[in-house]
Amino acid sequence: MKDFIKVLRRFVPPYKKFIVLNIVFNFSSAILNLFSFMLIIPILNILFKTDDKVYSFMEWSFNLSNVEAMKETVSIASNNFFWFISSYIETYGGSSTLIMLGAFLVVMTFLKVLTMYLAFYTMIPIRTGVVRDIRNQINTKITQLSLGFFSEERKGDIIARVSGDVNEIETSIMSSLDMLFKNPIMIIIYLTGMLIISWELTIFVLVLLPVAGYLMGQVGKKLKRKSFEGQEQWGVLMSQIEETLGGLRIIKAFNAEKKIQRRFEESNDKFRNITNRIYRRQQMAHPMSEFLGTATIAIVLWYGGTLILGNSNSIDAATFIYYLVIFYSIINPAKDLSKAVYAIQKGLASMQRVDKILMAESTINDPESPKQISLNEKISYNNIWFKYQSEWIIKDVSLEIKKGQTVALVGQSGSGKSTMVDLLPRFYDIEKGSITVDGVDIRDARLYDLRSLMGNVNQEAILFNDTFYNNIAFGVESATLEQVEEAARIANAHEFIIQTEGGYNANIGDRGGKLSGGQRQRISIARAILKNPPVLILDEATSALDTESERLVQDALEKLMRNRTTIVIAHRLSTIRNADVICVMHEGRIVEQGRHDDLIALNGYYKKLCDMQSF
Helix, strand or coil, X not given: CXXXXXXXXXXXXXXXXXXXXHHHHHHHHXXXXXXXXXXXXXXXXXXXXCCCCCCCCCCCCCCCCCHHHHHHHHHHHHHHHHHHHHHHHHHHCHHHHHHHHHHHHHHHHHXXXXXXXXXXXXXXHHHHHHHHHHHHHHHHHHHHCCHHHHHCCCHHHHHHHHHHHHHHHHHHHHHHHHHHHHHHHHHHHHHHHHHHHCHHHHHHHHHHHHHHHHHHHHHHHHHHHHHHHHHHHHHHHHHHHHHHHHCHHHHHHCCCHHHHHHHHHHHHHHHHHHHHHHHHHHCCHHHHHHHHHHHHHHHHHHHHHHHHHCCCXXXXXXXXXXXXXXXXXXXXXXHHHHHHHHHHHHHHHHHHHHHHHHCCCCCCCCCCXXXXXXXXXXEEEEEEEEECCCCEEEEEEEEEEECCCEEEEEECCCCCHHHXXXXXXXXXXXXXXXXXXXXXXXHHECHHHHHHCEEEEECCCCCCCCEHHHHHCCCCCCCCHHHHHHHHHHCCCHHHHHHCCCHHHCECCHHHCCCCHHHHHHHHHHHHHHHCCCEEEEECCCCCCCHHHHHHHHHHHXXXXXXXXXXXXXXXXXXXXXXXXXXXXXXXXXXXXXXXXXXXXXXXXXXXXXXXXCC
16 A cells, blocks of 8 residues: 555645545544434334333543443433433324434434535545646656657557556546545444444454555556556557558558567467456456455344343444444445555556656756757757667767758768757757757757747658647747738648638648648658747658649758758758768768768768669
8 A cells, every 4th residue: 555655645735625625524424323223222212112121311521531430421421412412202102202213313314415516526636636737747757858768669568558457447446436535434433333232243343454464465466467467468558550541551551460460469468367357366356355354243243132032232233233234334445445455556557657757867868057048149059979789880970060061970870860959959969979059068058049049841741630820830839820921821831721721821731631742742841840949850841742843842941041050961962062071971970071063072981872763
């Protein structure tokens, strides 16, 4: 239960008001239930005429300072209650007394169910609020973590944690909160009542509780372990579905449907087998608690019966029936409590997986004392080294980019071009060396300030399932429609946008699926134009386009690049012929650097690349 208490401490404090109200209403419900059961004694005495004792009114003495004083107070209250009932019988008769007791029972039951409902009512905001907070925290954490974290995690598994695991927390832990707040209160109050009635009988109940608790705990530990395995396998399933959706074109092109189906079915069968074991263990809660409860009742019946048959003064028949009713009322809360313990163990396994995200430490953070950063002179890569895992990707690279220059990075795939531009906005941090903007190390500036200097246009236009307007205005607060339209005109996107039904308010579909490749790229360029960044990063922005689309996009890019510091990654060398500096990368190093004509004259790597493209 330590892990469960830690979860409560993390997520429940904002809802303290509701917790206090819930406890008050649960306490009231249990007390009302206990007193309503007490009416059984006079009803049985009236029906079976078992009580010949003569009662007289006693002066009230309300004292709860110690156990003896509490017993005396309870004894006086009980005596005066039976005095009132016996007086009522003498005055109005037994039948009228039964009607009065029945009416009183109805009123007590109404108050009991009212407080019970109010307890449920105050629990709902806690359940829904905690789950909402967990989802918000996961989403916030995902946006804050560095890209390096996600390169080591499967996207489908992360989705599974946000969906399946959070839902499991809601159905397992949060749904058990009510039982955990209510049932212990009921058990404590009922046990107190049982102790007051007969401490000898209650000892038998208390002896069995540690044994039952141990048995439940052993099963619960195994359930948590199996539940963790189940959620891990669920993450595998989600990853496979995500891969299938993303690779349907290739799957069909290579006639691999059967292979994908077989792989998924094998994983699905494994998930089913784990789930079967989880549910079988979970369903042990009810039979075990039923058996232990019945065994306890048998012991209580035997011992209580011997007290009555032996003419013991500690308890009479009517009081013993009342005792059994209270004890039977403990069984359901105890069973619910055991179910809650099992459910919590299952939910804690999901919480453990969610915490892999929530507790992950971001390796790229703002400095404690950030420096102001702006580009007025140059960007400098100073002897930088970088590796993703063990192999160096960038090796002792130095590069100077003056303000207003267009610098192109070319080279074979895997030479380190994309990594070079990813290091500038600190998507990753270098291992050795430094990257500076006007002499300020980028690690000494706020991430927001650093990334505000830059705009990105990638090979794959990353768009969102939203309107044209919101995609172009993405990241720019309070952009007006006129500003968005102007950016779209410069990007050669305005015409096809206004021809779409709904214009700038039309939805472009998932990842811009309703648009062609060239249209998506021009929307991406319009987004960069609206941001108006000092530094522009173009990562193979025209490599996947047809000739007509490339012409329109290239025209838009040229407008965007004017009077701007630009870093271009290009496979099509024709697009960077007029760059101020061309850097040729090979195996993580800059092996040649200069203008196009100068590099051709060198007759080195760049000349070979050009020859391969029949440039």
